[in-house]
Amino acid sequence: MGWLKWLLLIVFAVTCACALVKAVSRPHAGQTDLPAYVTSGVFTTAHPTAFLAAKDFLDFHPEHPVQPIAFTHAVHLAKGLQCEFCHAGVDQGPDARIPGVAVCMACHQVIATDRPEIKKIAAYAARGEDIPWVRVYAYSDSAHVKFNHAPHIRAHIQCASCHGDMTKQTTAERKINLNMGYCIDCHRQKRVSIDCATCHY
Numbered sequence: 001m002g003w004l005k006w007l008l009l010i011v012f013a014v015t016c017a018c019a020l021v022k023a024v025s026r027p028h029a030g031q032t033d034l035p036a037y038v039t040s041g042v043f044t045t046a047h048p049t050a051f052l053a054a055k056d057f058l059d060f061h062p063e064h065p066v067q068p069i070a071f072t073h074a075v076h077l078a079k080g081l082q083c084e085f086c087h088a089g090v091d092q093g094p095d096a097r098i099p100g101v102a103v104c105m106a107c108h109q110v111i112a113t114d115r116p117e118i119k120k121i122a123a124y125a126a127r128g129e130d131i132p133w134v135r136v137y138a139y140s141d142s143a144h145v146k147f148n149h150a151p152h153i154r155a156h157i158q159c160a161s162c163h164g165d166m167t168k169q170t171t172a173e174r175k176i177n178l179n180m181g182y183c184i185d186c187h188r189q190k191r192v193s194i195d196c197a198t199c200h201y
């Protein structure tokens, strides 16, 4: 093994140790998990915690994160709902957007109100809070990726070609690794620009 690999290993071990200390010493009642640049209002590209830095370095994304509500795409899609009903931004601009709790309550004010999961949703709404969904697909800021849904939808690229078959998923699963190679392969095939500046800022 070369010295560079050893160096990386040591850096990684130290990062892990820091993350462990952080994890053990973190929870203070009432303290939020917001990154420092959000709470301080000062933007920095540095990672707010060693854990996030390590996560980024290893490109770690859980395939199926645990969500606060056992939402199910399968059931809603089987009822005939369209993606755009909930992800209303998808054909308009860069972000598909996750629907707010008010969208859920539009139906669940009256539908299945006796179920435990629906009661949890109603409680969020009553407290005036949004449901804290965990992001499934998201690039780290350091990758400087600019993605835009709208041109893909206009070009009739199916949601499934990037997100898999949602009719078989409850909460969203990261079925497809949307790495740079995946983007470039299709752009080459469809003769779309592969200039760095098309996808990076």
Ligand code: HEC
Pocket (backbone or CB within 6 Å): 069, 070, 071, 072, 075, 076, 079, 081, 086, 099, 100, 101, 103, 104, 105, 106, 107, 108, 111, 112, 115, 116, 117, 118, 121
């Ligand atoms: C257009 C109406 C509609 C909207 C909007 C809607 N739902 Fe539903 N939801 C339904 C229907 C219909 C069912 C099936 C109920 C049944 O099993 O009889 C359902 C079922 C569910 C279930 C399963 C309940 C159970 O335990 O069996 C969950 C959880 C759920 N919805 C969460 C949500 C969340 C979260 C949102 C907002 C992001 C949402 N729903 C938005 C109509 C809707």
Ligand code: HEC
Pocket (backbone or CB within 6 Å): 083, 084, 087, 090, 094, 095, 096, 097, 098, 137, 138, 139, 145, 147, 149, 152, 153, 157, 158, 159, 160, 161, 162, 163, 178
């Ligand atoms: C060409 C690939 C591609 C297609 C097609 C695509 N998506 Fe995405 N989607 C992505 C990528 C990449 C992200 C992550 C973007 C980021 O983090 O900047 C994403 C993120 C999302 C998110 C998270 C919220 C957000 O606004 O970023 C939702 C929801 C979503 N997509 C829904 C859809 C729906 C619905 C469709 C079809 C109507 C669709 N996507 C089609 C690639 C795609």
Ligand code: HEC
Pocket (backbone or CB within 6 Å): 067, 071, 073, 076, 077, 081, 082, 083, 084, 085, 086, 087, 098, 099, 133, 134, 135, 136, 137, 138, 159, 160, 163, 166, 167, 170, 171, 172
């Ligand atoms: C009833 C509302 C509803 C409908 C209809 C719906 N979604 Fe979602 N979607 C959600 C909610 C709520 C979440 C957040 C929870 C989760 O990750 O599953 C979500 C999450 C996602 C995500 C993961 C976003 C991220 O990066 O965190 C993708 C991708 C997605 N949906 C794609 C689709 C596609 C494609 C369709 C249509 C085939 C669709 N959704 C239809 C409500 C909906």
Ligand code: HEC
Pocket (backbone or CB within 6 Å): 145, 146, 147, 148, 151, 152, 154, 155, 157, 161, 162, 178, 179, 182, 183, 184, 186, 187, 190, 192, 193, 198, 199
């Ligand atoms: C399955 C095919 C496919 C995949 C996968 C795909 N793209 Fe695209 N992309 C297209 C097509 C087709 C267009 C051109 C639409 C048009 O001509 O307006 C496009 C356009 C774009 C544009 C707009 C370019 C412009 O000139 O306005 C951006 C940005 C982009 N893609 C980024 C990405 C990124 C980032 C990924 C990976 C997450 C990705 N694409 C994955 C097919 C794809």
Ligand code: HEC
Pocket (backbone or CB within 6 Å): 139, 140, 142, 143, 144, 145, 178, 179, 180, 183, 184, 187, 193, 194, 195, 196, 197, 198, 199, 200
């Ligand atoms: C079609 C879209 C697309 C094009 C064109 C593209 N990239 Fe990327 N690139 C991405 C995506 C998406 C990622 C993030 C992958 C991930 O995080 O899994 C990425 C990641 C990267 C990374 C890694 C950044 C990090 O910290 O993870 C580098 C470096 C990079 N690209 C450089 C380039 C260069 C240089 C070019 C031009 C020769 C280029 N890219 C063209 C989509 C693209």
